[in-house]
Amino acid sequence: MQPEERQQRIEEYLLQVEFASLDELSEQVDASTSTVRRDLQILESKGVLRRTHGGARLANPKSDEFAFSARDTQHSLEKESIGQACTALIQPGQTVILDAGSTVFHVAKHLEQKAPQVFTNSLPVANLYAPNPRLEVVLSGGVIYPRLGVLVGPLAVESFSKIHVDVAIMSSGGVDAEGISNSHGLLIDIQRQMIRAANRVIFCLDHSKLGRRSLSPLCSLEEVDVIVTDSQAAADPVAMLKQRGIQVVVAPALGKAAAEPA
Amino acid sequence: MQPEERQQRIEEYLLQVEFASLDELSEQVDASTSTVRRDLQILESKGVLRRTHGGARLANPKSDEFAFSARDTQHSLEKESIGQACTALIQPGQTVILDAGSTVFHVAKHLEQKAPQVFTNSLPVANLYAPNPRLEVVLSGGVIYPRLGVLVGPLAVESFSKIHVDVAIMSSGGVDAEGISNSHGLLIDIQRQMIRAANRVIFCLDHSKLGRRSLSPLCSLEEVDVIVTDSQAAADPVAMLKQRGIQVVVAPALGKAAAEPA
DNA sequence: GGTTTATCGTTCGGATATGTTCCTAATCGA
């Protein structure tokens, strides 16, 4: 059998069962577990599936939800730790801007207990808080960007241009010595207004964002007060950021403790 | 079974029962309590659930639904028929304002096929359309009114004051010879802007709203073009409305079979 | 025909996950 055919059969099989063990797959395609392993490597690099201990699971199960949510598993443990560490930086009752993006969404999940007044352009964040009468949540207007649930466009920019808050909790595609950068041009205008509106600017960036530069520049490092990242962050970019006068918070690893002796 | 699958099953099980003991879970996934404990640690650190003595409970209890939705049963058959009848009045590609309210939500469910450009201040409607890239949905800004998921306040009023659309699909608390009235004062300013912004104004009012007057007056009958109601509507108010020059559409009753298209 | 290349299966050291055991911490009833 051709490798390609085998991989396609693996993919089709996973579409039916969502999860499959190595043995299961190797029997399904009549090949050794080692071969299946190699196939899974290829398929994972294509983004079709995600490998797990003992097998593999489909990358995006039914995506009728937003592209991210609590189910999201891309770096989710790291993002969760960032969420907790970032929440610790917020005082109860502060006014907060929450950027759209999966990392900030994880912050939002914990922020509820601080009962702040929240401004956001993220539909998932709005849904998260909507049932809670204790929180006042202001949603910016705008056009819904499908799948991500972000509100964009002039209405969104304008909403943020008229307010002022204590803290803005942001995320982006990357940070390097030149500053913060992001990929979606549509978001940049909005994010600039968010930064302008806030006394204190916190960026939540997992380790994969450090030292990386994304398409469009968003702001310089001088405009950033705090960067929260996870414990897998490389030393070099962290040192650089600190030298530039930014408070860098490294969130401790969660769950599978002792992964890093540090 | 691999860890990920087990954790997902735990999560799904909790979605059904809200709370579960360790023994319950360990039997459910056929693993030792120690393993379940470890899984719960991971799931808790992801924020999916909260551990308690003896078990775990869901972090965000699934009632993050809004007070109404497709599940809503209050007059839902009638509202469903109104939704279908109202959709028939819309031309493909028209620009539409959708009011917040359960009756209009039922219209929204059918409106997707007409692929209009939609303006709304309803979070449930936004969520309904958010995954669909074919529709352009503009959400007004505003403060989230909890439980109902309506955006209110000056930001919302302002959003609608700046646009113009072909049709506004509205609902309210009641209609009588004096005009349309509604109960929520917060909504009235917004609804007036919606009416102002539209060429054609359609009110969707089930039979219980006809002849009833709610707290605050919203607009006169002259500003209304069409009223869609259901087949249980009394004859008197319908005749009155027709005499005042309003097109009244009485939606035919639905059999239980035809009630649920999806 | 001989060589090259790609692919497959096997093996083995290291890593991960699991269940058991033991001990500490929390909860409940008297």
Add this chain to the structure above:
DNA sequence: TCGATTAGGAACATATCCGAACGATAAACC
């Protein structure tokens, strides 16, 4: 408040899984 009971956590032995390296096989190419 105190003891009895139960849950939680840490440590360990074991089973399982992963990744890399090796050798074997078959098709492809000269």
